[in-house]
Amino acid sequence: MELKVVSFMLGEEKFALDIMNVDSIVELGKIVRIPESNDYVEGIMNLRGTVIPVINLKKKFKMRDTERKPSSKIIVINLDDRKVGLLVDQVHEVLTITDKQIEQAPADLGKSKTNILLGIAKLDQDLLIILNAKELLTTQEQIELQGLTKLA
Template identity: 35%
Template sequence: MTTLGTRTAEHRDELLQLVTFSIAEEEFGVEILLVKEIIRPMSVTKVPNAPAFVEGVINLRGQVIPIIDLRKRFGLATSKLGKDTRIIVVEMSRMRVGFVVDAVSEVLRISAGTVEPPPAMVAGVESEFIKGVGKLDRRLLILLDLEKLFTSMEQRQLARL
């Protein structure tokens, strides 16, 4: 059992399995169980009055999926699609969404004990979707909480797409 502010040995020894990807030279990770597939960019249909971070929608095997530019969502400069650009299709809040990322790195297993809470300067209101920071050999991995990536109003807007 985990108590507030402390972790039990069982929790620290838990392995997290993540899909890691990069956006603007930073490395991020999401739980592998949320990832349904990783695809190459395809033609996106623009949707009028969609939130600014929504690129549009795609038809993936008969299912309409909103495509989110994570660079825009994080307030970063946009860039052209490169040869390594991918769309990570995830299941969140009972809907499928595609995230445009600069590159997918690897599937990684890390100990939950290596994950620290986000630093205070990162954990602001606009960054509440950061679950933690994983400390790897010589790099840091930002773990995203996809359920907190969008406000409830934004989730309703995405569902209407």
């Protein structure tokens, strides 16, 4: 079995998402902050006439947040019937990974109740953390984000 993924950087770490969950990759545009939203919510943006929430994945994963770089991009993913933007430091490439390269993530890794890791791919000397787009946000977080876009 093969999996096509979009690889990207958060700080010094490499992550990936299944390309089937990715709608598009867009340049960093104007993001409007929403008062009293969760700290990992950057705000909302206009994507081709549709207002979508933008999540800062570094903050969501409790990584040290840094200034936005010229290479920063927004990966737009499909979550059920809506789109969500994910702010990342840099988008690398589309890769094809075989199931032989993917190891299951240890079950006790992380404290999250959701299973946000699909697995870890071994690519030469690098490890690529493959995220489960459908599990990045809890049901409660998705409801809160939906409420943000209705305000706009």
